[in-house]
Structures are given as C-alpha cells and as structure tokens.
Amino acid sequence: MTTPPITDQPKLARTLTRDLGQFEGQTVKLQGFVHARRDLGGVQFVVLRDKSGVAQCVGSGLHLPLPESSVEITGTVKAHPKAPGGFEVQIGELRVLSAATQAAPVEIPKMEWNVNPETMLDYRYVSVRGLRERAALRVQGEIVQTFHTYLRAQGFTEISTPKIVSAGAEGGANLFKLDYFGEQAYLAQSPQLYKQIMVGVFERVYEVAPVYRAEEHATSRHLNEYLSLDVEMGFIEDEEDVMELENGLMAAIMAHLKEACAAEFELLGASIPAVPARIPRITLMEARQLVTEKFGHHVGGKDLDPEAERLLCQHYAETEGSDFVFVTKYPRAARPFYTHADHNPDGSLNPDFTRGFDLLFRGIEITSGGQRIHDHAMLMDSIRAYKMNPEAMVGYSEVFKYGMPPHGGFAIGAERLTAKLLGISNVRYARAFPRDRHRLTP
Template identity: 35%
Template sequence: MEEELLKEEDLGQWRRTHYSKEVGPAMADREVVIMGWVSSVRDHGNISFIIIKDMHGEVQVTAKKSEVGEQLFALAKEVKEHTSLGVRGKVRPQEKAPNGAEVVPAEIKAFSVAKKAAPFMTTGKSSPVGIDTRLDLRAVDLRRQQLGSIFRIRQTVVNAIREFLSRQDFAEVSTPKMIATATEGGAALFPIFYYDREAFLAQSPQLYKEQLTMAFESVFEIGPIFRAEPSRTNRHLSEATSVDVERAFADYGDVMALLERMIIHIIDSVKDRNKADLEFLEIAMPALELPFPKYSYSDLIDKLQEAGERIQWGDDISPQVMKSLQDERLNGFYFIVDWPTSTKPFYVKPRADDPKVCESFDLMYGPLEMSSGSTRINRKNQLIERMQKQGLKPDAFDYHLRVFDFGVPPHAGFGMGLERLLMALAKIENIRDATFYPRDIDRLAP
C-alpha cells in the first residue's frame, strides 16, 4: 500500500485570509488562504477540482499536474469530500467557477481527513435518505445546502422577532425551566429529580411572563419549552423553541394586532435577507394583508354545521373539518377567536358580556396552529374561581397567587412555536428539520 501524502496537521500559525465570497476576478494574482470543508471533488486525470465550502459559499481549487508540480498534485488527488482543510494559493479568473475565479494551490493543509463517505449528498433541495439516517449524523447533515438555507431563514426569523419587539419597548426576559408546579394542569410534563424533591420541566413561561408584566410591562422570551408529547407526528417536538410575549395594559385585540404586524415584519425580513435561500428552496413568502381574517369560534361552528359537518359547540375544530368550508382565506394566516372558556386554561379571561366564551385566539396558517393567546385574568379571586372550576388546587399555586395582592396590571399575550412558524414559511415537511437537534419520544441523541 502506498504511503498517504495527505497528513492531518494542526492549524498552527495558519489563518484564513479570505472567505469564498471574496475570491473573485478582482482578486486576480493575489495570494489567499482559504479554509473550509470539501463539498465535492472531480478528478479529470491530469487536473483535479476541489470545491471548498465555507460559511459564505464555495470556492474552486484547481490542481493541474503541469502547474502545481507532481507532489502537490498527488496530494490534491487524495482529498475527499467532507475533509476539513486550508489552501494557500493564487487567485485566477475562471468563468466556470463560483464567483468567476479559482485558486491555484501552492500548499494544501488537511486539518481533519474524512474517514468515511457520508450516507447522503450535501447538494440538492432534498435528500433521498430517510430523516433518521440524517439525524443520526446531524452535524454532517447540517452541511447540506437545503438545511443551510433553512437555518439561515431561521436566523432571520429570530432576529426579526427581537428587532420588532425591542422597537416596541419589550424587555427580553429569562424564566426558569425547572418548576415546582404544573402550569396548565399537568399532562405531558417531564419530571426531574431536583435535589431531594420532584420538579418538572416548564411547558411554557406562562405564569412567569404574566408576573413580569408587574415590573417590566412588556416582556418577551425566546427559549426552550418541554412537552412529553406521546405522539409520533411530523409537527410535534418534545423540546421546542417558544416565542413568548406578554404585554401590560393590553387585551387580546391589541396583541393580535401586535402579532400580525410581527408576522409581516418577519416575512419582509426573510424576503429581504434570504433572497438566495428562497430561490434555492424554490419557495415564496406568502403575500399578506392586514388585518388577518378573523373567524369567531361560534360562527365557524355554525358554518361547519351548515356545511353538513357533525360538530358541536365546545368541540375542537380539526383542520380536516375546516376543509369543508372551502374558504380560500383559510390557506394563509387567520385567527380563530373567542373560544369556549371551558377549552382554555384557567388564566384566560372570560368575556364580560358572554362568560361562556373567552378573550382568546389561535393564529393558524392553513391547517397548522402557529400561536395561541388571550387576555389574562389579572385578579386573584377570579383566578382562584377559574382554577377550582378546572379542578386545580389553588394551594399549589400559592407562589403565583400571592403576587396578585400587589396590583397585577391588565395584560394579554401569546406564545408562538418558532419551529411551527418556520415549517409554514420555509415549507418544511417535518418539524424536525426546523430545529438543530430534534427531540421526540424516540430520539434523545445526538
């Protein structure tokens, strides 16, 4: 067996001088040091093309035997896909290469040589292998172009949310993820051993964000939530990212208006900052008009009954059932408002004029629920009454209820699933591809 020429070396004093996007015809004859991983290699006998990918794009390294010498040429021929390396060389204009230029190598330094062939290609808009094969090797999977585009869109969405809420004077908060009491009843919680006690992972920052309106008025949190979701679907995760928003001196109408403007800002930001990604994924952002359509729950039930559906007031409305309405506007974003009080958690405020429905909304995108929000109850006696009606023990909420003796302002808010929104916007089939390392009933690793 021949001795391998491509040895693994330390970074040492080598440093990148340029990113791929900077290597163009204008840089002709300049020396550059580029670094990245090998996204493809093509061997044409006496000439070898190595495509190196870095965070900004791709650059072609062209090793011609007659040009780079026998030793470097032999070494270049050993380079395999996924290898991490650095190349020192001169830029030369080349129409057929990315950005119209290539690098003629003077030195190649392999930092970490790929030992295996990956079970999937990194190019293309989809992968022929199953999602579990990809997830088992997620860090490598994330090198795929498709996921690169999705996660750049995710970054834009998160940044756009922060920008929008900060401009509206919202304070960003962090609420505890280890909690003593189940917020909304207790189903689907992950229990923890908290020193010598039992505790739970927070399903939402609900009660904390409500309390924080006392001091900060308008608060938001973008953080993990945990649900011991027992089902295996394409739209549920056991650990998800929740965008939680709460505002003092506001009701559900105000926060619906806030939420729809936030969605518009998100979509405008993606259109503006992710042009190449949208083009690559061949998707367009939905065209939107304000305000979003609003359907009251009771009206929807009437309409569904008229359309022949066997549905009763008080039932949940399933996406399947909605189809029978044949309303085009139900393909985009819309609100369902004024849900039956009995279907919503204890902290949701019943309407004063009709207490069997409450000041609540769900934001839908087609059949997918994106967000849920409401006006909250801000008085202790009313909260206790609602807890009791829902079979909860007020004693277990002592630490929450006690702050209601000190002037909790009227407030309203919503929670939105970041991965759900991303699914809708980037047309992602499986919610697992909207997060870095998904968790579900079957998957706890990597």
C-alpha cells in the same frame, strides 16, 4: 547602522466564497470543508463549502482528502459561467487543516434525494452541515433576531424564567417529571406564569427559550422540546391589542427575511408571504361553520382539527390573498385556566367563551394567545373550576392580590413557523437536534 528592509509578504486574509466576484484575477485564500470532489485524471475538482456558500476549485496533481475534511485553498479567481456564483478558484495550494478520518455516514451533497429522513436524524451531527439543513436553521436564527429587535423597539424587556418548576403552567399530564433533591418537580411546559408575574415589573416582557411537552405525539408538527418565542404585555384593552402587536411583529419578520435570507428561500424553493395590514379574524364557531358549509368538512371536539385548519387557510388565501388568519373566541374548555372570559354585548362576562385566539399560517397553528385573567377572585374561581390545587398555585396566584393590570400575550413555536415558511414537511428538520418521543440522541 541601517535597519534591514522587511521582506515578509502581508498575510493573506481569508475570503468567503460568496465574495469571490470581488476578486476576479486576484489571489485569494479560502477556508472551509470539502463538500464534494472529483478526480478526472489530469484535472481535479474540489467544491469547498464555507459558512457563506460553496465555490468550485480546480487544480491538478493534488492529493484530495475525504469529503468533510477542513482545508485551506489558495488560488486565483477566474470567471466561469458554470461555477456556483459564476466564479471558480484555480488552485495554487491546497492545505489540509483537519482531515476526515473516514467517509461520512451520509453523502451531504446527495442527502435530499437518496437519504432516508430517519437516517438524516440519526447522523444529525454531520447531516446538519448540509446546505439545505443549515439554510433552514439560518432562517430560524433571523426570525429570532427580528423577534428581539422588534419587541425591544416596542418597549419590551427580555426576561429569563425557570425551566425547573413545581407545577405546570397549563395543568394536564404532559409534564416531564424530575426528582429535585427528593421533591417532585417538572420541566417547564411554558414560561406563562412567570411572564405574567413579570408584567408587574416591566409591563412588557418577552423570552426566547426552550419549553418541554411530554406528549406522546408522533406527528410531523410536534416536538417534545422546542424553542418558544413568548410575549406578554400589560395595560391592554382586550385581546385585539395583542393581535395587533403580533400582526406588526409578523410583518417585521417577513420584511427582514426578504433582506437577509433571499438566498436561503431560493435554495429551498420557498416564498416569503405578504402580511396584511390587518390579518383577517374569524371566531372559532364561525370557522367551524365555514369549513362545514364550504368544504363539507365536519369538525368534532372543542377546537379545529388539522384538516379544518388547512381548509380555513385555503379559504382566506383564495378570498383575501392572506396566508394568515386569527381564530378568536375559543370556548373555555379549549383554553388554559388563566384565559380571560369573553364579554356579552351588555358587558357581562360570558363564562362559556374566552378572549383566547390562535394564529394560523398556511394551514397550521403557529401561535396561541389571548387576554389573561388579572382579577384575583376570578383567577381563583378559574383554578378551582379547572380542578387544580389552589395551594400548588400560590407562588403565582398571590401576585394578583397586588394590582395586576389587564394583560395578554402569545407564544410562537419557532420550529413550526420555520417549517411552514420553508415548506419543510416535518418540524423535526427545522431544529438542529430535535427531541421527539423516539429520539434522545444526538
């Protein structure tokens, strides 16, 4: 008795739209969403969108489902100079995997030029599928990936800290309150206190996690929930060690984006900046003086206002070709209680200024950091000077009785960095589902 021959054809594997050029003249199977459709009578066009891009598909006698339907198209790849990527698929079979039951609330291919931005956010559950929208999120994903890989290569350990806390890391009133089984609690505005404690464990630590700020801002640069990329490192000399680490991190991020996200930057018409071997530094007082003398802009308050940040970045772009600048030596009133005081030339402490810094990029602050206080007596003096309750800080302050090394760190707002890199005018569009003072859904 002989075994009958196997006649089943091998299963056709899925091809991504970006790879069509490898299969010219061959039969492929595409799976994705109906991005757009046209019926010209005898000829029908479907633009199929998958995770890698879009492809033009051409057929006849087809029943075209509504846009955003999930479909599978089998057909032959042909070169076509006007098709995306230079190739199209001549449809042999179109199979609907999951039909859209009604028209999408926004026309995804046309969102850029005729959709109100607030409408895009109202219908974010579907508008986020847009090519430009997902390009921004992919770039952000690659930023986060490089943050992980670079820091691990530098000997850092990833940590995870509580997001329900009994006190704010930075004091103030910008805390979301919670009822924690009858006790007052808050959503964490920063992992700062915990990452300092963990320096006593791993010496070099980082975290990628959301943080929460109950600030009633309604600006293009603020979110009430954002993704914070936090770093803390022990056994430093001063804040220069921290700035050097961030300089290298930024260089690694930009190098990776050039390799991984060239298509996304091209789609969004954005450029990837060069990172100087040593990012320029300027003290806050010198920065204020510079923007006043060069641009006639007078800065009030204890920090740089948004216009001063823009002008300072303009200066360094014009004079040194750098999109980045560190602003250093912030006054004590402009920094949190845990920031280390600066030193005078004779080595004594200068209580009026700190070893805190900001990193500005293309006109906006993307990082705040500095050296932290590691001496217990100095820390307790600072807590009292900031009119904070020492008893409420015991869970944090006690560790400084046990030999905490000199340490410092910084935090990067992932959405703000993404927005500035890609020229996105509002930071809300650099987060999949943003939370601002007016938006709790979707």
